[in-house]
Amino acid sequence: GEKVEQHESTLSVREGDSAVINCTYTDTASSYFPWYKQEAGKGLHFVIDIRSNVDRKQSQRLIVLLDKKAKRFSLHITATQPEDSAIYFCAANPNNAGAKLTFGGGTRLTVRP
Amino acid sequence: EAAVTQSPRNKVTVTGGNVTLSCRQTNSHNYMYWYRQDTGHGLRLIHYSYGAGNLQIGDVPDGYKATRTTQEDFFLLLELASPSQTSLYFCASSDVGGSQDTQYFGPGTRLLVL
Numbered sequence: 001g002e003k004v005e006q007h008e009s010t011l012s013v014r015e016g017d018s019a020v021i022n023c024t025y026t027d028t029a030s031s032y033f034p035w036y037k038q039e040a041g042k043g044l045h046f047v048i049d050i051r052s053n054v055d056r057k058q059s060q061r062l063i064v065l066l067d068k069k070a071k072r073f074s075l076h077i078t079a080t081q082p083e084d085s086a087i088y089f090c091a092a093n094p095n096n097a098g099a100k101l102t103f104g105g106g107t108r109l110t111v112r113p
Numbered sequence: 114e115a116a117v118t119q120s121p122r123n124k125v126t127v128t129g130g131n132v133t134l135s136c137r138q139t140n141s142h143n144y145m146y147w148y149r150q151d152t153g154h155g156l157r158l159i160h161y162s163y164g165a166g167n168l169q170i171g172d173v174p175d176g177y178k179a180t181r182t183t184q185e186d187f188f189l190l191l192e193l194a195s196p197s198q199t200s201l202y203f204c205a206s207s208d209v210g211g212s213q214d215t216q217y218f219g220p221g222t223r224l225l226v227l
Binding site: 001004006009032034036042043044045046049089093099100101102103104105106 | 144148154155158161163205207209214215220
């Protein structure tokens with residue numbers, strides 16, 4: 001089955017700098033790649049996604065890049081703020097399953113003042 | 114925004130105990146999911162369902178049963194709890210088939226099996 005690897009388990013950046021979190025996946029049929037954010041003591045909430053028909057998507061300070069050839073996608077957070085500190089999870093939808101997501105292991109992002 | 118609630122929020126049981134975790138969503142989503150979250154493993158899908166009476170096997174189903182009694186309610190059952198099932202459990206729902214595949218998560222249930 002699909003496997004999603006999240007390369008950075010922790011990441012620390014200075015406020016105002018950019019943060020980049022990288023993920024790779026194994027199933028070439030995967031077509032939907034969402035990102036979720038988990039703040040301390042809370043459940044996950046959706047932040048941005050990308051589908052395989054595009055290679056870049058931006059929503060305010062968040063940019064997602066998708067390289068289907070390399071089976072790699074990444075989340076870029078620009079102009080980081082303290083409230084960006086959280087655990088970020090990437091995920092992939094294997095085999096166009098419609099519902100099922102396979103998650104990466106998570107990246108704990110700390111934005112230092 | 115979709116509302117997903119879970120109960121209890123915390124649970125302690127002993128090895129061999131019987132535990133039921135409850136999840137309710139109030140946005141008429143067709144899909145519901147149970148995940149467990151463990152350090153280093155991210156979220157792993159236990160079971161999911163696309164409607165009342167339906168159950169689909171996830172990636173880590175061993176030791177777990179689930180039942181979807183209504184569109185709103187999805188239960189996770191641990192009939193003989195083991196310490197390896199100590200974890201943080203999340204329920205989620207989504208409206209697959211529409212324009213959004215976003216999963217909406219509940220606040221989580223922390224389970225400790227002694």
